Amino acid sequence: MSLPVLDAPPAGTGAGAVPAGPELGTAGGVGRGSWRRPAVGLALAALAWLGLYVGIAPFARWLTQGLLGLDGHGHAGAAVQFFVFETPKVVLLLVGVVYVIGIIRTYFTPERTRAMLAGRRETVGNVLASVLGIVTPFCSCSAVPLFIGFVESGVPLGVTFSFLIAAPMINEVAVVLLFGLVGPAVTALYVGTGLTIAIVSGWVIGRLHLERHVESWVYSVKVGAAAPSVRLTFDDRMRAGAGAVREIVGKVWPYIVAGIAVGAWIHGYVPERALAGILGRGAWWAVPAAVAIGVPMYSNAAGIIPIVQALLGKGAALGSVLAFMMAVTALSFPEMVILRKVLRPPLLAAFVGIVAVGIILVGYLFNALL
């Protein structure tokens, strides 16, 4: 997911969110009392958030059963209560997490990640790149300059791929939605196996020594030195967090509402175990089919996950569902088109193939285990 990264703080940092008062110092420095107001503001916001969060379940029950008089166990009642409960819950979670991650990400620019990965041995590099892929801001439109920047600075090809696999797959929207709608266990599984796939796939690609399949113009391009990074005040970071919320939640909320609406309908009206036949554990072809459908898809996790949650509740096997989600987020047709500018077809095919196989294996593994 893309995230804003602050470069230069605006001249005169005293303007904006920081109130007038004791001199707050210049961009690099922080005055003595300057962290108090934002810290108190953050604490109050966190409390308000918690209060709202805790209040959602009772509110949903009241609205559905009290105000509308529906039976919580009937079709309409179940669907409505699901919708009224899940929508604000997910939106609140998203706002909170995107804000916090937005702040964390101001500490991890692509330039810094590149510096940390340049010249690393593989294996260690693969692990580090995958983890950094989670916290470094990444937008697939920047895939090409990022790829070139990494490769030209001595980051091994396989390590670069570990980053490129982890970054879109383990994005905070997907993680938050999984956590809020499905539960911490599945979320941990998703993140854990996602990291493993990124590490191993990147390592395998590195071992295959496919450097000759990188487009040659990449190696002849002159890479400029990174712009000197500017010190950000905590205030700038908070503003970046707020900007991230506006940008991401602002873009994604219609899909969430639509997705939860569909999920609510499935929850209320589709019988339990209805999907056990087609998407259950017995259907061996479900996993490869899920991956085959998911790979070309370009989607926001936002719309799909609420549906995924409802499907899981109706008997779809966890492995098949996880595989589908990973296929959707890790790879997409538009991303392949973009990467084609720097990767020759054999390398591009190897990339897609290795990741797809990894995802299929994970799908089978979880169908077998759980």
Added chain:
Amino acid sequence: MKLEILGSGCKRCQQLAENTKSAVRALGLDAEVVKVEDMASIVGYGIMATPALVVDGQVRLSGRVATPEEIGRILRG
């Protein structure tokens, strides 16, 4: 003043270009706003996250879209 918007043509790059033009108009600056989509140039500036704003050859913003107000502050400061 030469302003370059670096980006491969996605929506965010266009948004940054529009916001930059608004800022230039609002400040009444005599500035040339150019959209650069050529990868070699983008990488030549050391940019790894688009969109980016380059003012007279110096990178002043990278990886996000800024409001016309913030761009105005960058151009003035």
